[in-house]
Amino acid sequence: MQSHILSIILFTPLVGAILLMFVPKDNKDAIRWIANLFALGGLLVSLPLVPWFWAQRFEPGFKFMEGAPNNWIPSIGAGYVLGIDGISFLLIMLTTLLGWVSILSSWTAIENRVKEYYIWFLILQVGMLGVFMSLDFFLFFVFWEAMLVPMYLLIGIWGGPRKLYAAIKFFLYTLFGSVLMLLSVLFLYFYNFRQTGSYTFSIQALYRTAPHIFHDPAYGSTFAILLFLAFFLAFAIKVPMFPFHTWLPDAHVEAPTAGSVILAGVLLKMGTYGFVRFALPFFPDVVMHPKVRGWMIALSIIGIIYGALVSLMQKDMKKLVAYSSVSHLGFCTLGIFALNPAGLSGSVLQQINHGISTGALFLIVGILYERRHTREISEYGGISNVMPLYATITMIMFLSSMGLPLLNGFVGEFTILQGTFVENWRWAAWAVPGVILAAAYLLWLYQRVFFGTVTNPKNEKLHDLTPREVLTFVPLLIMAFWIGLYPKPFFQILQQPVNQLVLTVRPDYPGISSPVNASIPAAPAQAAALHPVTAETTKVAKP
């Protein structure tokens, strides 16, 4: 069971999607039930991973490895290799959770082409999980691209009035980035061949050779920087970092609620995940290059402040939340490029937090939209009077999003800022106003929507949350309080991979005492690293 758990998690939604194909499209309730069951099933099958992973959280390397390099298309060296570390573990759990929540939230929101909607949604789920599990770049890329199509269709078919513009913008932006990334990876692929004599897309193999390009006299540092930039572009668009963010507000505004939840909650994390999984270990010397790092930090800080300022002025609730994502993700990339344990673990935790809080914010906007079919802030006011429970839950999620202590956002932001501060106090000082502005745009939004008297007669009869809607918030609320009150387990899960990453990028970083991970060696290839896969599988076999 343990040895195939990742495949089981990965393909459960696909089974659901295939099953749905055989259900007549008019039987909408059956479709909804099946889709919800498989989404819930996807969450349930991922739960055993929690205790299993917990038991080996401090062990080095990737866990629950499946497959072997080059076993899929041996002629080009592509393999079906899955495996996770603490970072991908948390993101996978976030994905299965949000996948369920967003499918549950679609019950009444989607009325036309129901069958296709759920099929595509479940396929999207497979793509996202695959991205976080793949340890082979070819496989990764298949999932990465495969994910684009369902998202494109979700926006393009079930979206708002400007859905086509938004969908195409989303598609082209991301495609553009990923093509450049593909070029860059192909170079790494051939470089690896020249170094080792074998063709492989195995990420662990590429980890061993890619860092050498920087010092290779045949190519040199500038070339390595260019390769990094190709990765950067792909991931920066996905995150999105300033100035590649303009697809995001459009995509969010037009996407259906569940699409927004997944887009903000999981899809954006692929960008940050890409940095952590690929850009950093492939190009450790590039990211430590002062100029490159300076630019990354600068763009992160600009994103934080810029996103917050633009968010402040939005008239459309969903656009406001979308711009706030730019700001929050700026914190995540800031933490990544702080390149120390606090910054990186804070960043990953904040990615989870953002998935929870902003996912909830999109649900919140969606609930009002479903009732009134408008997201204009000026259409509302005094909603606290008619929907008190909804107002309370919204307040909690707003507080979580603005980083109030004892809720999740604070822990992430604080850790990121602390890690950043150690590197350069100015970076942190520039980022902190983002925290102030977050309070401003969220509380102002709250004031305009919830406080005051009901002035718009259309809002007088709004009904409060249904039990199903409450159910979508319950797991998010629990997670928000859990991470806020007791984040220690999360930091423990992140400790090993994050320390490993820091050692890869900064071999001389002081104070990291955890055992060196065999599968991601620090820059020079090490003899011990040659058979990481077998070492891992024997460990996994133990109860």
Place this chain on the structure above:
Amino acid sequence: MTPNLHLWLIPVLALIGAAINGLFGKRFSRQTVVAVALLFSGAAFAFALWVASQFSSLTTPHIETLATWIRAGEFRADFAFYLDQLSLVMLLVVTGVGFLIHIYSVGYMWEEGGFYRFFAYLNLFMFFMLTLVLASNYLLMFIGWEGVGLASYLLIGFWFTKDSAAAAGKKAFIVNRIGDFGFLIALFLMIQHFGSLDFAQVARGASPALPGGEALLTTIGLLLMVGAAGKSAQIPLYVWLPDAMEGPTPVSALIHAATMVTAGVYMVSRSHVIFEHAPGAMMVVAIIGTLTALFAATIGMCQTDIKKVLAYSTVSQLGYMFIACGVGAFSAGIFHLMTHAFFKGLLFLAAGSVIHAVGGEQDMRKMGGLRTKIPWTFWTMTAGTFAIAGFPPLAGFFSKDAILFKAFTSTYGSWIYWAIGVFTAFLTSFYMFRQWFSTFFGEYRGDDRADFHGHGEHGHGGIHESPAVMLVPLVILALLSVCGGWIGSERFDKFLAPAFHASEFTPVVQHGAMGMGPDTVVPATPVLPTGRRDVEVSETLLTGISVAAALLGFLLAGQLYYRRRDLPGKIARALGGFYETVLHKYYVDKIYAAVFVKPLIEGSTKLLWHGIDRDVIDASIDNSADGAREVSDAVRHMQSGNIRSYAGWVAAGAALVILYMVWVGTR
């Protein structure tokens, strides 16, 4: 080993009360809501009293560690509580005054909607405030710090259907956040240089011998002061406090007078080791305190709203506390914090009782002659007014006198602080007696309506005394305002000495079993002498001058607002523009709006959103997309709309790319 006090129970009791009322209060009767709220806040107070009774048997500071909260990289912060003389004083003030105000609120809020919500928020506030004062590290303190801000936000905006209340709550939160900017950066500096946020460790680490030494400590001190200025409403961040009066009056008494706003003073006092090594920061604290005290007092003189007068008075009195901190007289500052909690809590509650009596009217110009109609309120308010004005032997006299004396004589002191302080004492006395005379003496100037409904906070018929449930807290606080200072500043100073000479303690931390037991810190040899400037001045003379100032204020107010009510208008006209400026609170809110808020809003809209986002980034992308469309028009025949053929093109493109890469990679 010291006994385990289970300090964590104190805040948690308040939290349980908040949770019960918050979750189920909607279904409770008012009586049940009251029972829950009073039971848990009363239990917290009783527990605090018990802790105080055990206190002499403790080695202080008494530290209890519950669990690790955050551990990232090399940094960790615990859920741990800390009890020494300083936190004991705060604990008793918060739970004691807090409990009294809970009782008062029962009467005051009885007829309001959202009754359960009010008490849930009030208990929630107690939870965070107690966390703040009992925290053993800055991060836990920061939880309380932000939490009281949240409770304040919720309670200011309690009448959320009123737009001004909702706006005031938001303003308070955001201005506090600006202060938190400083606090947060200070925390990061401490982590970086001391490796910890524990009070004990920071105190040990904060020495000028550090790399960066005094400059570093000055920076930390100044940043902490930014945070304190936000929470404790000092220049330039005081602007939220007067607006906060939109909240129900018990909230103004508890949060915006007695407890929360003093958190900044507590925090600076708690960080005294840092400040003592940073004379520059001390001076800034003293100057900010002095200026705020004076500035707010002048505004207070022109206010006509009974609560606004008290609000500016609070800002001004907090300024006194910062003067004390800034001249190194931390215990005098805490002494004033305590007496201020008594008399300002009393004044607000009494003002609430007045407002209650006259049916929600807050304008003092429409009051007058209430002395005989609401005698209990009158007499208690009289006690509060004389106390804040600094008449001996009332509480305010002792604490204010201690501050002024130290402001003159301390090594960090100066006659300027003292002179402005005394002048402010005169202004304080003046505006307080102006209020006292306007409210209780002369003729009643309000409309003698039988029905006051729909008017501000309260609707009742006729002028009437408040119910006993409101009067009892008034009487108790009045007694405390009279007697609360009799302990004397010297004895108070001696009591607090162990907390304020923490640099004399080398903490030796012994961990209790399971991390649950108390840790003890063993005192070691003293290092710092307490400073006194080499000035020859008679304490009696200084005291005499400040009492004379108070008396002068009383006489002047009596002259203007009792005997010759025509004079104030004439004086105001004579002062012309200056009076207008003060009346409009020096236009500070307008200046802030023009200098900060408007550029921020317009810049964000026009420059960033419309400018960069739409006109630069999107425009360039749409243009390139147009370009691409033109190209693709040329190759339109490839566009079959068929996914399979797209896939074919993608594959073909990829093949080309791969060929190219093969060529590059193998050349």
